[in-house]
Amino acid sequence: MKYHSCIFLNLILLFAGGTSPEVKAQLRIVNAFPELNFDAPVDIQTANDGTNRMFVVEQRGVISVFQNDSNVTAKATFLDISDKVLYGGEQGLLGLAFHPQYKQNGYFFVNYTASNPRRTVIARYKVSENNPDKADPQSELIFLEVEQPYSNHNGGQISFGPDGFLYNSFGDGGSGGDPGGNGQNLNTLLGSIIRIDVNTPTNTKQYSIPQDNPFVNTQNAKPEIYAYGLRNVWRFSFDKVTGKLWAADVGQNLWEEIDIIEKGKNYGWNIMEGFHCYNSQQCNQEGLEPPVWEYGHNSAGGYSITGGFVYRGINAEEIYGKYIFADFVSGKIWALTQSGNGISNELIFETNYSISTFGIDESNDLYFADYNSGKIFKIIGEKTTSVGKLEIPDFELKQNYPNPFNPTTTIKYSIATSSPFAKGRTEQGFVTLKIYDVLGREITTLVNKNQPPGKYEVIFDAGNLPSGTYFYRLSALNFISGKKMVLLK
Ligand SMILES: [Ca+2]
Numbered sequence: 001m002k003y004h005s006c007i008f009l010n011l012i013l014l015f016a017g018g019t020s021p022e023v024k025a026q027l028r029i030v031n032a033f034p035e036l037n038f039d040a041p042v043d044i045q046t047a048n049d050g051t052n053r054m055f056v057v058e059q060r061g062v063i064s065v066f067q068n069d070s071n072v073t074a075k076a077t078f079l080d081i082s083d084k085v086l087y088g089g090e091q092g093l094l095g096l097a098f099h100p101q102y103k104q105n106g107y108f109f110v111n112y113t114a115s116n117p118r119r120t121v122i123a124r125y126k127v128s129e130n131n132p133d134k135a136d137p138q139s140e141l142i143f144l145e146v147e148q149p150y151s152n153h154n155g156g157q158i159s160f161g162p163d164g165f166l167y168n169s170f171g172d173g174g175s176g177g178d179p180g181g182n183g184q185n186l187n188t189l190l191g192s193i194i195r196i197d198v199n200t201p202t203n204t205k206q207y208s209i210p211q212d213n214p215f216v217n218t219q220n221a222k223p224e225i226y227a228y229g230l231r232n233v234w235r236f237s238f239d240k241v242t243g244k245l246w247a248a249d250v251g252q253n254l255w256e257e258i259d260i261i262e263k264g265k266n267y268g269w270n271i272m273e274g275f276h277c278y279n280s281q282q283c284n285q286e287g288l289e290p291p292v293w294e295y296g297h298n299s300a301g302g303y304s305i306t307g308g309f310v311y312r313g314i315n316a317e318e319i320y321g322k323y324i325f326a327d328f329v330s331g332k333i334w335a336l337t338q339s340g341n342g343i344s345n346e347l348i349f350e351t352n353y354s355i356s357t358f359g360i361d362e363s364n365d366l367y368f369a370d371y372n373s374g375k376i377f378k379i380i381g382e383k384t385t386s387v388g389k390l391e392i393p394d395f396e397l398k399q400n401y402p403n404p405f406n407p408t409t410t411i412k413y414s415i416a417t418s419s420p421f422a423k424g425r426t427e428q429g430f431v432t433l434k435i436y437d438v439l440g441r442e443i444t445t446l447v448n449k450n451q452p453p454g455k456y457e458v459i460f461d462a463g464n465l466p467s468g469t470y471f472y473r474l475s476a477l478n479f480i481s482g483k484k485m486v487l488l489k
Contacts (some may be wrong), residue, residue, distance in 0.1 A: 026318045026381050026382045026383070027316060027318055027319065027348055027349070027379060027380070027381050027382075028379070028380055028381070029349060029351070029377050029378070029379055030070075030377065030378050030380060031375060031376075031377060032070060032367055032376045032377055032378040033054075033066070033070060033072055033375075033376055034070070035071075035072060035073045035074075036066060036072065036073075036075055036375075036376070037373075037374045037375065038056050038058055038064065038369070038374040038375075038376070039058045039059075039060060039062070039374055040058055040059040040060065040092075040356075040371055040374070041056050041057065041058055041059075041356060041357070041369035041370075041371065041374055041376065042057050042058070042059045042092070042093070042094060042095075042156075042356050042357055042369070042371070043056070043057035043094070043095055043096050043357050043359065043369075044056055044057075044357060044358070044359020044360075044367050044368075044369055044376060045057070045096045045097070045098060045359060046068075046098070046359075046360070046361055046362050047098045047102050047103075047108070048098060048100075048102065048103075048362060049098075049102050049103040050103070050362070051132065052067065052068045052361070052362050053065050053066065053067055053068060053133075054066055054067075054068045054359075054361060054367075054376075055078060055096060055098075056075075056369070056376065057093055057094075057095070057096050058093070059087060059092035059093060059094070060082050060085065060087045060092060060093070061080065061081045061082030061083070061084065061085030061087060061092065061093045061112065062077060062079070062080045062081075062082060062093070063077070063078040063079040063080075063093075063096060063110075063135070064076065064077060064078060065077075065078040065133050068361050068362070076133040076134070077134075078133060078134060078135050079110075079125060079135040079137060080137065081093065081110070081112065081137065081140075084112065084114060084121075084140075085112045085113065085114065086112075086113045086114050086115040086118065087113075088151070089151050089152060090151065090152045090153065090154055090174075091113035091118075091151055091154060092112065092113060093110060093111075093112040094111050094112060094113070094154060094155075094156025094157075095110065095111035095156045095157050095158035095159075095168075096108060096109070096110055096111075096158065097109045097110075097158040097159050097160055097166065098160075099160070099198075100160050100164055102127075105126075106126045106127035107124055107125070107126055108124070108125055108126075108127075108135070109122060109123065109124050109125075109143070109158055109166060109198070110122070110123055110125065110158070111155075111156050111157070111158040111168060113148065113154055114145075117147050118147065118148045118149075118151070119145050119146060119147045119148055120145065120146045120148055120154055120155070120156075120170065121142055121144075121145050122142070122143045122144040122145075122158065122166075122168055123140050123141060123142045123143060124139075124140070124141045124143060124198070124206075125137075125139050125140055125141075126139040141206060142206070143196070143198060143205075143206040143207055144168075144196070144206075144207070144224075146170060146189050146190065148173060148174065148190075149173045149174060149175070149180060150173060150174025150175045151174060152171070152174040152175070152232075153171030153172050153173060153174040153175075153231065153232040153250075154170075154171050154174070154232075155168070155169035155170040155171040155230075155232060155233055155234065156169065156171075156234060157169040157233060157234065157235050157236050157307075159236065159237065159238065161195070161238055161243075161245070162238060162243045163210075164197075164199070165195045165196060165197055165198075165210050166195070166196050166197075166198045166207075167193055167194065167195050167226065167236070167245070168193070168194050168196075169192075169193050169230065169233035169234070169236055169247070170189050170190050170191065170192055170193075170194065170230075171190065171191070171230075171231065171232035171233070171234075172190055172191040172230070172231050172232060172269065172270070173188075173190040173191070176252065177252060177270060177278075178191070178231065178269065178270040181270070183228065183229050183230060183231060183268075183269035183270045184228070184229060184266070184269075184270065184271065186215055186218065186220065186221035186222060186225060186228060187220045187221060187222060188222065189222055189224060189225065191228055191229065191230050191231070191269065192222075192224075192225045192226070192227065192228040192230060193225075193226050193227050193228075193230065193233060193236065193245075193247065193261055194222075194224040194225055194226055195210055195213055195224065195226035196208070196209065196210070196224055197209065197210050209223040209224060212263075213225070213226060213263075214226065214227075214263050214264030215264070226261070226263055226264075227261045227262065227263065227264065227265050227266075227267060228266055228267070229265075229266040229267040229268045229269050229271075229272075229288065229289075230247070230249050230259075230267050230269055231249050231250060231251065231252065231269040231270070231273075232249065232250040233247045233248065233249050233250075233259075233307070234248065234250055234304075234305075234306065234307065235247075235248055235306055235307035235308070235357060235358070236248065236261065236307055237307065237308065237309045237310070237358075239309075239310040239312070239323075240310070240312045240364060241310070241312055241321075242310075244260055244310070245260065245261040245262075246258065246259075246260060246261075246307065246309075246310060246323055247259045247260075247261045247307060248305040248306060248307025248308075248325055249267065249269070249291070249305070250304050250305055251273055251274060251294075251297070251304075251305070252270075252273050252278065253273065253278075253297070254273060254274070254276065254296060254297050255273045255274030255275070255276060255294045255295070255296055255297070256274070256294060256295050256296075256297075256301065256302065256303075256304065256305035256327065257273075257274045257275075257291035257293065257294045257305070258291055258292050258293040258294070258305070258307070258323070258325065258336065259289070259291050259292065260292050262289070265289040266287055266288055266289060267288070267289050267291070268285075268288040268289065268290070271283060271284065271285065271288060272285065272288060272290075274291055274294035275290055275291065275294055292336075292338065292343055293336055293343060293345060295327075299330070301327065301330065301332075302327025302328070302329050302330030302331075302332055303327065303328070303329035303330065304327060304328040304329050305325060305326075305327055305328075306325065306326045306327065306328050306355050306356060306357060306358070306368075307325050307358070308323065308324040308325040308326060308358035308366070308368070309323070309324060309358055309360055309366060310322065310323045310324075311323075311324050311335075311364075311366055311379075312360075312364040313360065313363060313364040313365035313366055314363055314364070314365065315363075315365050315378075315380040315381060316365075316366070316379055316380050316381030316383070317381055317383035318381040318382070318383060319335050319348070319366075319379070319381065321337070322335040322336060322337050322346075323335070323336040323337075323338070324336075324348075324358065324366060324379070325358075326355040326358070326368065327355070328354055328355055328356060328371070329354075331350065331351040331352050331353050331354070331355065332347060332349070332350055332351070333347075333348050333349040333350075333351065333355070333368075333379075334346060334347055334348060335348050349379075353368070353370040353371075353372070353373070353377070354370055354371040354372045355368050355369070355370065355371070356369050356370075356371035357369050365378060365380075366378065366379045367379075394414070394416050395413075395414065395415060395416050395476060395477075395479035395481075396413060396414045396481075397411075397413045397472075397474040397481040397482070397483060398411070398412040398413060399483055399485075400460070400472065400483065400485045403485050403486060404485075404486040404487065404488040405462070405485065405486070405487060405488070406462075406487060406488055406489050407461055407462045407463040407465075407487070407489070408459055408460065408461045408462070408463075409459070409460050409462075409485060410457050410458070410459050410460075411433065411446070411457065411458050411459075411460055411472055412455070412456065412457040413433070413455075413456055413457075413458075413474050414454065414455045414456065415431060415451055415452070415454060415456070415476055416479075430449070430450055430451075430476070430477075431447050431448075431449065431450070431451045431474070431475070431476045432445065432447060432448050432474070432475045432476075433445070433446040433447035433448075433458060433472060433473070433474050433475075434446065434472065434473050435460065435470055435471070435472050436470065436471045436472075436473065437468070437469075437470055437471075438468065438469050438470075438471075443465065443470065446458045446460060446472075451476075460472070462487045465487060466487075466489070467487050467488055467489045468486075468487060469484060469485070469486055469487075470484070470485050470486075470487060471483070471484055471485070472485065
């Protein structure tokens with residue numbers, strides 16, 4: 001794809017600079033936990049286990065835990081692996097991801113830098129048997145190690161996707177300009193986002209490769225790679241409604257970029273930096289995926305992007321559905337809106353904070369960390385999102401139509417779109433829809449399979465049944481609902 005002549009880019013230019021003072025006025029930043037301080041916070045997580053606790057990662061190798069309450073006065077040390085962690089500059093304990101079934105299995109994963117040799121470690125730990133606020137430091141099981149040639153560009157985001165697989169970002173290995181050519185090399189995990197199945201070990205590894213990973217059948221390619229051509233994705237996140245993977249790739253000399261990561265795509269580094277040729281001598285752009293947004297190294301932009309989240313919380317309707325991100329150096333916070341092929345960006349805050357990471361709580365409300373002061377802040381608006389505005393269909397079974405009917409009728413139902421991330425659920429849910437007669441005898445099964453969240457309709461044909469009252473019953477996870485219908489022949 002050519003970068004400078006597409007309609008897409010024209011749309012960006014059309015909307016660029018669209019700062020909305022209205023939005024700025026409505027949104028506020030509040031000190032989320034005034035009594036708590038953290039030492040170089042780099043990640044904010046929840047266990048999604050319904051306990052409403054927050055976990056903050058300190059770069060030196062400590063994870064703190066505390067109740068998600070603005071009046072909280074104390075935190076506990078959940079895990080301290082500072083003796084294992086190589087800390088300094090861009091190195092340290094960089095990422096934390098709780099297993100989707102954490103409530104059942106107590107597993108969580110960390111990404112940290114270690115020495116001798118300098119490497120990134122992805123390891124699993126387990127919570128202790130008798131204290132939910134304490135992990136077992138002896139429980140470490142190393143899943144993956146990747147040598148790091150330089151101290152910088154270690155990536156460090158680790159997250160479970162809506163598919164239940166573990167994703168991790170690796171930087172290009174460091175130095176400047178990717179001297180090792182790792183971004184474009186499929187034979188190294190450096191410069192990529194990987195995807196692995198941590199629930200299915202093999203004879204030789206603690207994980208297996210998802211069957212549809214894009215390079216499983218490519219010669220001289222690492223099968224873990226999900227997407228590549230990335231310089232240093234420090235933070236990425238999944239949109240909890242659409243499942244899209246939003247990544248912020250830190251730039252080299254001139255441009256910071258935001259990418260929507262799709263399986264198998266090449267995001268250009270080090271041929272491109274943002275929309276621009278980085279190596280102008282040989283700038284073959286064939287097959288490269290452009291970013292969805294970029295900003296320059298200048299006072300209106302910044303110098304080091306910190307990726308955030310598509311806002312799906314309940315306390316700031318003003319930014320619902322927008323991708324919120326920041327710059328670590330300039331302290332600016334923006335809200336990017338994507339609709340169809342159009343994209344627009346609004347500056348929503350100018351701060352003095354060194355925003356190292358964003359995080360969300362169990363209600364999807366949005367927080368960020370100030371690396372320098374060690375404080376955690378929350379973004380809230382004047383308007384609370386109403387349930388209707390959330391665009392998250394709940395589980396629902398509708399009345400069939402027509403009713404009475406002869407001989408066919410349509411039954412509509414919906415499976416909650418929040419369900420890929422709903423507590424304890426990571427995969428498609430098993431759905432059954434059955435028809436019963438008035439005596440409770442099962443007549444037929446209309447649906448009996450795994451279904452992803454969404455809206456569905458099924459046609460029921462009662463051509464060979466006698467007139468009378470029938471019942472239909474939907475069962476999906478904990479949702480069970482039944483309705484009555486009348487066949488009139
Ligand atoms: Ca790129």
